Amino acid sequence: MKRGEKERWIQNLNDTFEKIGNFYLVDFKGITVSQSTELRRLMRKNSYSFLVVKNRLALRALKEDFPGSLDECFQGPTALAFAPQDPLGLARILKDFSEQNNVLAVKGGILDGQFIAPEKFNEIAKLTSREDLLNKMAYLMAFPLLRLVRTWQAPLLSLGRVLSQLKVKK
Numbered sequence: 215m216k217r218g219e220k221e222r223w224i225q226n227l228n229d230t231f232e233k234i235g236n237f238y239l240v241d242f243k244g245i246t247v248s249q250s251t252e253l254r255r256l257m258r259k260n261s262y263s264f265l266v267v268k269n270r271l272a273l274r275a276l277k278e279d280f281p282g283s284l285d286e287c288f289q290g291p292t293a294l295a296f297a298p299q300d301p302l303g304l305a306r307i308l309k310d311f312s313e314q315n316n317v318l319a320v321k322g323g324i325l326d327g328q329f330i331a332p333e334k335f336n337e338i339a340k341l342t343s344r345e346d347l348l349n350k351m352a353y354l355m356a357f358p359l360l361r362l363v364r365t366w367q368a369p370l371l372s373l374g375r376v377l378s379q380l381k382v383k384k
Contacts, residue, residue, distance in 0.1 A: 220271060
């Protein structure tokens with residue numbers, strides 16, 4: 215790779231790191247072409263991106279912006295999985311794909327500016343998404359109001375039943 219091409223790669227990676235702050239470093243050793251194609255298709259379908267990088271170029275692009283412990287993750291074959299919106303969804307996809315095909319290993323990552331060690335990755339993949347948590351919270355807030363409305367309606371319904379029975383008796 216020529217120097218100008220390397221500089222373009224570094225600039226593109228730097229822009230991507232600045233624009234998308236959530237990513238995972240993945241060891242893709244042993245992945246077949248068909249598995250790689252399937253993974254990329256799955257990632258594209260869910261608005262994620264998967265990029266195989268040269269370690270030295272990625273480290274140059276990272277500069278001083280990210281934790282030093284991330285440097286240790288750039289050893290051996292490395293790919294970056296970027297999550298512009300839902301990093302928990304990406305973690306679930308990577309974990310499921312890894313369990314099904316036994317080929318991927320997450321080396322680490324950055325989640326909201328914090329370094330994520332490989333040991334913590336499984337915990338992150340098990341978390342529920344933000345949308346699910348918001349839905350649960352909305353349900354929990356609305357449930358007491360629904361019960362209150364039903365409580366207020368109960369006497370009116372009972373009165374209606376009594377009046378209809380009196381009408382039938384006459």
